[in-house]
Amino acid sequence: MRKKIVAGNWKMNTTRPDGIELAEAVAARAAEVPEGVGLIIAPPFTHLCCCGKRLKGTKVELSAQNCADHAKGAYTGEVSVDMLKAVGCQWTILGHSERRQYYGETDEKLVEKVKLALGAGLGVILCVGENLDEREAGKHFDVVKAQTEAVLYNFSAEEMKHIVIAYEPVWAIGTGKTATAAQAEEIHACIRNVIEAKFGAKVADDMTILYGGSCKPSNAKELFAEKDIDGGLIGGAALKADDFLGIALSF
Ligand code: PEP
Numbered sequence: 001m002r003k004k005i006v007a008g009n010w011k012m013n014t015t016r017p018d019g020i021e022l023a024e025a026v027a028a029r030a031a032e033v034p035e036g037v038g039l040i041i042a043p044p045f046t047h048l049c050c051c052g053k054r055l056k057g058t059k060v061e062l063s064a065q066n067c068a069d070h071a072k073g074a075y076t077g078e079v080s081v082d083m084l085k086a087v088g089c090q091w092t093i094l095g096h097s098e099r100r101q102y103y104g105e106t107d108e109k110l111v112e113k114v115k116l117a118l119g120a121g122l123g124v125i126l127c128v129g130e131n132l133d134e135r136e137a138g139k140h141f142d143v144v145k146a147q148t149e150a151v152l153y154n155f156s157a158e159e160m161k162h163i164v165i166a167y168e169p170v171w172a173i174g175t176g177k178t179a180t181a182a183q184a185e186e187i188h189a190c191i192r193n194v195i196e197a198k199f200g201a202k203v204a205d206d207m208t209i210l211y212g213g214s215c216k217p218s219n220a221k222e223l224f225a226e227k228d229i230d231g232g233l234i235g236g237a238a239l240k241a242d243d244f245l246g247i248a249l250s251f
Contacts, residue, residue, distance in 0.1 A: 003208045004224075005164060005231040006033075006248040007040035007125060008238025009065060009093060016047045023051035025241035027058040033248045037231070040125075041238070042093055045079050052088035063091035063125065066099055069112045081120035091123040093233070095151065097131075097170045107150035114151060118159050125164045125233060126151060127212070128191070132171035140169070141190050148194045157199045164208045165191055166233040172213025174235055181222045181229075184211045188228035217246030224251055 014022060023041060030039055042063035043051045052062045068078035084092060094113050099105040110126070117124050128147040130140040144167065152163065167187050172179050179187075188209045196204035211223050212233035223229050231251075237243040 002206050002230055003038055003164075004036055004251060005038040005040060005208055005210060006244070007042065007063065007091075007093075007164075007166075007210065007231070007233050008244050009042045009096070009212075009233055009235050010044060010238060011065065011098070011235060012044060013239055014043065014047070016050060019043045019047040019051050020054060022239065022241060023054040023060075026244060027054050027060050029241065029245050030058045030060050033059070033245065034251055037248055037251050039248055040091055042091070048084070048089060049087040055088075061090045062088050063093055064089050064122075065093050065096065067092045067094070067113055067117055067122075069109050069116070071116060081116045081122055085120045085122060089122060091125060092117050093125045093127065093166075095127045095147075097127060097129055097168060097173060101170075107147065110151045111154045114155065114163070118155070118162055123162045123164065125166050125210070127166045127168050127233070129168040129170050129173075129213075135169065135171060140187065144187055144191060145194050148191055149198075152195070153198055157203045160195070160199055160203050160207065164210060165195075166210040166212050167191060168212035168233060174214070176214050178214040178216075178219050178223075179211070181226050184223055185226035185228055188226065192228055215247060217243055217250065220247040220250035 039060045040063045042065045064084045067081045095110045128144050130143040134143045192204045208230045210231045210233045211229050215232040216237045
């Protein structure tokens, strides 16, 4: 069964006290969100542990925003999947466009990270999406197809059960420019076809595909009404509990 999910990527925002307050505010109202809709928050590494404690006994799950591409050892500044698991993470976001753009995250590296994350028992939210030049050149389908295949075609149908895809057009992230529901839907449908081509109809049908890019309470309903849009990966609007929950209540 395909899951509906609203996940909040806090990026490099909130201090520890602010983060705790936000996690508590989300947790306090999580029960209002319909049963079939999962909630995930992804605070910065430094407050995963304390935010995670505030989620105990609620439906809200904890995600990291990234993980190391090695299991352990001399990789100064990195955080391993086992460390994430040990502080209570159930998920990690991987391949966010900001990581691809500013930190040289390649598809090859992402394959290693996804392998490590799944091996540690973490679910993965894998981000794909074209930039503005690629969209204007009409290459958006090809770019998203290539990104999806390059990473996910290395995994099995069984492993795909623990992976969620987030389509995030780079030109819509943090810009206030949302893809229209029709623009998002045609890419989501394309991603589902890419999954079906390798893994078959059942895996494709069960695959949760989130939309991300200036999603907010005022546009979530229209986006989530599309048949291949199964929720959202939310940046800016995840920093206010009311907005984040407002999005989750749009189903
Ligand atoms: C994101 O960065 O994952 C994102 C979707 O950001 P925003 O909602 O702020 O566009």
